[in-house]
Structure formats: structure tokens, C-alpha cells
Amino acid sequence: MRNEEFQVAATEAGERLDRxxxxxxxxxxxxxxxxxxxxxxxxxxxxxIRDPGHHVNAGETIVLELPPPEAAVPQPEAIPLDIVYxxxxxxxxxxxxxxxxHPAAGHWTGTLVNALIAHCGDSLSGVGGVRRxxxxxxxxxxxxxxxxxxxxxxxxxxxxxxFADHGREGPLRRGYLALVWGVPDRPKGTINKPIDRHPxxxxxxxxxxxxxxxxxxxxxxxxxxxxxxxPVASLLACRLETGRTHQIRVHLAAIGHPLLGxxxxxxxxxxxxxxxxxxxxxxxxxxxxxxxxxxxxxMEHPDGGGEVEFRAELPADxxxxxxxxxxxxxxxxxxx
Numbered sequence: 001m002r003n004e005e006f007q008v009a010a011t012e013a014g015e016r017l018d019r020x021x022x023x024x025x026x027x028x029x030x031x032x033x034x035x036x037x038x039x040x041x042x043x044x045x046x047x048x049i050r051d052p053g054h055h056v057n058a059g060e061t062i063v064l065e066l067p068p069p070e071a072a073v074p075q076p077e078a079i080p081l082d083i084v085y086x087x088x089x090x091x092x093x094x095x096x097x098x099x100x101x102h103p104a105a106g107h108w109t110g111t112l113v114n115a116l117i118a119h120c121g122d123s124l125s126g127v128g129g130v131r132r133x134x135x136x137x138x139x140x141x142x143x144x145x146x147x148x149x150x151x152x153x154x155x156x157x158x159x160x161x162x163f164a165d166h167g168r169e170g171p172l173r174r175g176y177l178a179l180v181w182g183v184p185d186r187p188k189g190t191i192n193k194p195i196d197r198h199p200x201x202x203x204x205x206x207x208x209x210x211x212x213x214x215x216x217x218x219x220x221x222x223x224x225x226x227x228x229x230x231p232v233a234s235l236l237a238c239r240l241e242t243g244r245t246h247q248i249r250v251h252l253a254a255i256g257h258p259l260l261g262x263x264x265x266x267x268x269x270x271x272x273x274x275x276x277x278x279x280x281x282x283x284x285x286x287x288x289x290x291x292x293x294x295x296x297x298x299m300e301h302p303d304g305g306g307e308v309e310f311r312a313e314l315p316a317d318x319x320x321x322x323x324x325x326x327x328x329x330x331x332x333x334x335x336x
Contacts, residue, residue, distance in 0.1 A: 004064040008056045017042065018052040021064060028066075035106035041065040074103050074133075076118035077110065084146060084310050089155040089303045091120065091134075092148050094312040097289055101138045101147075116149060124149070125156035136160050137243065145176070145294025146312040150302070158302035166241050171307050175296030176238040176248055177221075177314060179321060180257040181269045183231040188219040191251040195244040204264060205246045207254045215241035216251045222322075224329040226275030233260060233276075233325055249290060260321065262290035277328030283321040293318055 004025050012020050018037060022030040034052040036042060042049055043063045044056065056062070082094040093112075100107040103114070116124055116134060124133040134149040136159040150156035162172045196211030198204035217239040226232030234257070238248050249265045252258055258266030261284060273281060298309040314322065 002066050004066060006062055008058050008060045008062060010058045012056060013058040014055050016052065017044075017049060017054040017056055017062075020056055020062070024062075025064060025066075033064075036064065036066075039106060041067070074111070074113050074117060075109070077114035078118055079110065079112075079115035081115050081119055084312065085308075087303075089150070089152055089301070090148055090159075091116070091151060092146060092297070092310045095139050095144055095147050095294075097142050097144050097315070097317070100141050102132045102135055107141075112147075112149075120151060123151050125151060125153045137163050139294055140246065140249075140290075140292075142289035143292045143294065144312070144315050144318070146297045146310050147294070148297060148299070148310075155302035159299070162299055162302075163243065166243060168241070171298060171300050173296065173298040174240050174294065175298075176240070177293045177295050177318075178218075178236045178238050178248060178252060179233060179260045179291035179318065179325070180236055180252055181233055181260060181266065181272050182257050183223045183234040184218070184220055184236075184255070184257060188217075191216045191218070191255060193251060193254055195247060195250055205244065205250050207250060212244055213242055214244045214247050214251065216248055217241065218252070222326065224325040225332045226272075226329075227277060227332060228275055229332055229335065230275070232272060235322060248292060260284055260291040261287045262292075264290075266290075277324070277332070279324035280321065280328055283317075283324045287317050287321060289317075291318055291321060 006024055008020065018030055018034045021033040037052045038050055040048050040050055041064065044060050082096065083091060084094050085092040095112065100111045103111050113133060113135065126133055134151060134156065136148065136150055136156060139145060139147055148159060150159050162170050165172065167173050192215050193207040194209065194211035195205050195214040196208040198206040219237045220234055221237050222235040223231055224233045240247060249259055249262055253265040258269055273284065276284065293314055294312065296311055298307065301308050
């Protein structure tokens with residue numbers, strides 16, 4: 001661990017913090033500096049700054065804490081795994097919230113890959129490279145649910161082909177449960193909107209012309225009333241026909257029904273919270289993530305063992321939110 005300390009020059013006044021750091025400490029990329037800022041490793045005049053876009057002032061003292069160099073190859077870590085199924089070719093897990101799938105900027109340790117290396121040893125497929133061994137698909141850090149990992153190169157190639165096809169020709173089906181704001185105006189539908197990087201925020205995705213094809217099918221399972229007796233939220237079953245980053249989150253927000261708890265794509269719906277009952281508000285406050293769960297994975301076994309299906313029940317935090325919405329919805333309906 002070492003610190004870099006310097007004063008902001010007059011010529012740097014008004015510049016973004018990450019840009020100044022990238023120039024002053026050129027050994028690290030700007031994206032790496034951004035990750036360090038977000039991780040709370042940068043202070044200006046003794047105050048921790050977590051905004052990479054913070055504009056600096058002349059004469060300020062910047063202190064950058066540089067962590068030790070990371071190992072080039074992920075190391076095994078004894079992280080508990082909820083294993084749904086395992087054989088010689090695959091391991092299926094129920095991923096918890098907060099677990100990043102593979103090492104990347106800002107998350108070099110404590111990932112699913114680190115846990116899998118500890119659990120599987122050298123048996124993981126190497127097709128994905130040293131930082132993504134066995135990984136054929138991903139879930140967002142705070143999305144829970146069922147995932148499959150390849151333990152052999154043969155299984156990896158077979159699974160990758162299925163996920164590339166997205167069930168158009170083969171049996172692959174990926175099902176998600178999503179608690180969203182509002183209720184769609186029809187029982188089921190399909191969202192066919194291209195997705196690309198957000199033009200101003202590189203950490204976000206957006207519906208954009210010229211983006212990659214993205215198709216999400218959805219169906220309303222449950223409707224919930226709010227304190228005013230009007231629909232306030234609903235439970236949707238979603239099925240992916242493509243696999244873009246943040247696809248369900250972006251698509252549902254695009255049709256006016258963002259996920260409950262999604263600070264990235266649903267922040268404009270915070271005023272809706274006032275229409276929830278007290279139990280639902282408490283459950284949502286305690287959630288701290290987007291209300292999305294991968295409950296179903298149906299596929300062809302990569303070793304030719306026929307079709308297999310795996311399911312993961314709603315975790316306790318989402319079950320609590322769903323139950324409170326349902327119970328209070330019934331109460332509000334009786335008062336109408």
C-alpha cells in the first residue's frame with residue numbers, strides 16, 4: 001500500500017478528478033482511477049470523494065491510496081455457494097445478492113469465480129480465460145438466482161452455443177421474476193428495443209437506435225393496489241430472447257415500469273413509495289437492490305443427457321416484499 005499526494009495546479013482547476021489523476025498517476029488507466037475513487041481511496045483536503053466527475057480547485061491537496069498490485073490470476077477463496085446441482089460437466093448455483101460473477105475493475109476478489117476455483121479446483125473450463133473460467137452467462141451483482149457454470153471445455157462450448165441461440169432453435173429458456181412499479185395495460189407483451197451504452201453514463205445501458213437487438217417477453221402474474229386503491233406495483237414473469245447487459249432493467253424502465261429498488265433505472269419513481277403501505281415501504285427500504293430474480297433455467301445438458309430444468313425460489317428479501325405488497329393490496333381493496 002502506498003499513497004500519492006500532490007496539489008492541484010492552476011491549469012488543472014475545473015477538471016474532473018478522474019482525469020487529473022489519470023494524468024498525474026499515469027501508471028493507472030482512467031477507468032482504474034475511477035474504480036479507486038468509487039472505492040473511497042481518494043481524498044481532497046482530507047475529505048473522501050467518491051464522485052469521479054468531481055471538479056477540482058487550484059491549490060487543493062489530493063491524496064490517492066494505491067492498493068497492492070492484484071494477482072494476475074484469480075485466487076481461490078472460501079466463499080459459500082448455494083449449489084442447486086453438480087456433476088462432472090456443470091455446476092448450477094443459486095447466486096446470492098452482492099456477488100460479482102467474475103473479477104473486473106473494482107472487484108478483483110470476492111467474486112463467484114474466486115469461489116468456484118476454491119470449490120472446483122482445476123476442473124473448471126478454461127475456455128473463458130483465466131478471469132472467467134467456466135462462465136458462460138452472467139447475472140448482475142445484485143440480481144439473485146440460478147446460474148450454470150461449465151466444468152469442462154466441451155460443456156463450455158455446448159452451453160455457449162445454447163446461450164448464443166437464446167432458445168430460438170433449441171430448448172434454452174431463462175425465466176425471471178420482476179417486481180415493478182405500476183401495472184402494464186395488457187396481460188402480456190414483448191419489448192423489442194435495441195440496447196447500447198448510455199451516451200453520457202458509461203456505467204449504464206439505454207434503449208438507442210443502432211444498438212444491439214434486444215427482446216424481452218413479459219407476463220403479469222400479480223397486481224398490487226396502493227393506499228389510494230389504485231394499482232401501484234405488479235409481479236412480472238420475464239423471458240429473455242437475447243442477453244444484453246441490464247436488459248430486463250432497461251426494457252422495463254423503457255415501457256414505464258422500472259424494477260422496484262432499482263436506483264440506476266428507476267430513480268424517477270421514488271414518489272410512488274408514498275402509495276405503498278407501511279409493511280411494503282419497510283420491505284422496500286430493506287431491500288437495497290433491484291427486485292429481480294432468475295428463477296428458471298431450462299436447457300439441454302451439455303453432455304447429451306437430454307433436457308434439464310433448474311429453479312430457485314424467491315430469496316427472503318424479495319419474498320418479504322412480495323408478501324407485504326399482496327397482503328396490503330387486499331386490505332386496500334376491501335376499503336374501496
